[in-house]
Amino acid sequence: MPSLTDLSTIRALCAKYDFALSKGFGQNFIINPGVCPRIAEASGIGPGWGVLEIGPGIGVLTEQLCRRADKVVSVEVDKRLPPLLAETMAGFDNFKLVLQDVLKVDLRALLAEEFGDRPVAVCANLPYYITSPILMRLLEEKLPIRNITVMVQKEAAQRLCAAPGTREAGAISYAVAYYSTPKLLFTVQPGSFYPAPKVTSAVIRLDVHDTPPVTPPDGDEAGLFCLIRAAFSQRRKTAANAVSNGLSLPKAQVLQAMETAGLDVRLRPEQLTLEDYCTLQTALRRPVGNN
Structure with a gap:
């Protein structure tokens, strides 16, 4: 399979499966070959780990996760993508696609069924328009997740990782700090995507607390x-x-x-x-x- 970050490959796949990028789903495919390996490495996953991916797209990040973890389960809401992913991920027997809305699926049951006692990480290139609802659901439900490594809009990343008590902090900064230790890892320029968004992106990692730092x-x-x-x-x-x-x-x-x-x-x-x-x-x- 040719590189999934190659623009001609992406266009050929989209044409073959009559797939058009959806603004409604916030779809921007990664074409910078250095980005996804870096995200996967930053997540800290390896043999013995399970990974929950949100929004696999055509599988650019997914294949990097599959090369490192025991099992990768990708939750995708776009019903047009399964045939395309069946081709791009055909070489990985540790990949499973779940066609669901991540905001509606029973995540606790899904994690238990798919990963058992494995340590679990979440890794994703999140659609900007639902970044906060997805992250807050993952954190507030206190799921058995070790860490969350996601790419989001740079401004959102800065707010999510802002320390409580500082000028940059907002209400969501306090919620993130309550449930996890956040860190902004690196930025990703618009030209790394197809089509190129109008904003810069950033990758953050949230290491989930076993116990919150304060007790209400x-x-x-x-x-x-x-x-x-x-x-x-x-x-x-x-x-x-x-x-x-x-x-x-x-x-x-x-x-x-x-x-x-x-x-x-x-x-x-x-x-x-x-x-x-x-x-x-x-x-x-x-x-x-x-x-």
Whole structure:
């Protein structure tokens, strides 16, 4: 099989299977031959590992994963791709295609059935328009996944990997940091794709925590992230004002809670750490006037 990063090969395959790239599915095929081996290596997989891939496309990254791992299961929503992948992945008996929407399939059951006790990594070139929903589902469901290595839009990568308490952080930065240790690995230029997107991409790796770095009061993770989202819903305001508006709480109650938590009431949302938000969450649960 000729190289799947060769543009003439891609065009021939698309013509053979009457396949046209779909903007709706965010399809951009990788044509830089150095990118996919680098992504696969960065994921840390090897013999004994299972890999869940999301959106295999024509199999450019998939074949690199299959060369390294025991088994690769690729979840694909585009019903036009199976015949094409049957040809490009014919040389790998450790590859399986699951024709499903990754946001709807029972991932826990899928991982148990396909990988058993193997350590599992997620690896993907994610469609930009659903990057956050996919990553949050993988993290929030606390699936048996060791790490997640994905290529996303550069701006999204920077936000996902921003440390809580820094200017670049957003609400999703706190969620990512709660569930994992993120690292921005390298950038990928538009010319590495066909068709070339208008933005630069970046590869990130999230090493999933066995235990989160902070503990919300009573283990109320949903409450913690509701508080953080409220704070960032108006990030130009102080955290106190944004939380008051976002959660429909009296401002006096929020100010008292911040003082109880030992936090400066002038702080903006991105200036608080994960631990600060947990402390504030605890203080907000106390009756007003009870210090």
